[in-house]
Amino acid sequence: MRAQRTGGNVGGVVVNNEREWVLRACAGDQAAFANLVEAYQGPIYNLAYRMLGSGVEAEDATQEAFLRAYSRLSSYDPERKFSSWILSIASHYCIDRLRRRRHGSVSMEEINHWRWLPDRRPRPEELATQSERSSEIHALLEELPPQYRLAIVLRYWQEYSYQEIAEITESTESAVKSRLHRARRMMAGMLEEQSQMDSVEEDAQRSESKHAMSSCF
Secondary structure, three states: OOOOOOOEEEEEEEEOOHHHHHHHOOOHHHHHHHHHHHHHHHHHHHHHHHHHHOOOHHHHHHHHHHHHHOOEEEEEHOOOOHHHHHHHHHHHHHHHHHHHHHOOOOOOOOOOOOOOOOOOOHHHHHHHHHHHOHHHHHHHHHHHHHHHHHHHHHHOOOOOHHHHHHHHHHHOOHHHHHHHHHHHHHEEEEEEEEEEEEHHHHHHHHHHHHHHHOOOO
16 A cells, blocks of 8 residues: 555545645644644555564554654655655664664564554555465565565555655665665575475475375285
8 A cells, every 4th residue: 555646545535735734734733744644654554564574563663653753844854755754764663673673682662652543444464464475475575684675565565666765765766676676586586495395395295195105005
């Protein structure tokens, strides 16, 4: 799920007034910021869930992304797309969490249990498990370096263009294409390795089955 452009619809919310919401939010209007939360909480949650592989951690990441965005509104550049800005904040948080996880230093963040709006929609992971082998996908994503994982998620699940991914990740289009190419090669290699392992296991099972049958005669 991705946030639509101006004039579109996000999670049932028309965002043709997004620029106005941003300007009002920067002026301290909490109701305007609540509209932005409603528009982007779905895409941010989906991003965090794909990156972190946990519904609980994705909720924390979504909450933290909006808390950080709200506290940094004074530094927001109105000429920059709000979607790129908020997704960049969420991406940095997820990458930092993954790096600390790999170093064994992750603990539950001290999160204020405050929400702008209650989210009554089905959880994205609940929808995902209905249409894909989410556990297998997560297993592949978890093997990728955080920056590669982020590029894959933004490109193939959020369906952003190379230019948009470059804006979100604060890099260049060539860097994005390079990460995607390397990530795809890594995932292809993992799939091939898994296929070979499955083939060896099947051969072993067939061999055991034949041995068991021959012992019966």
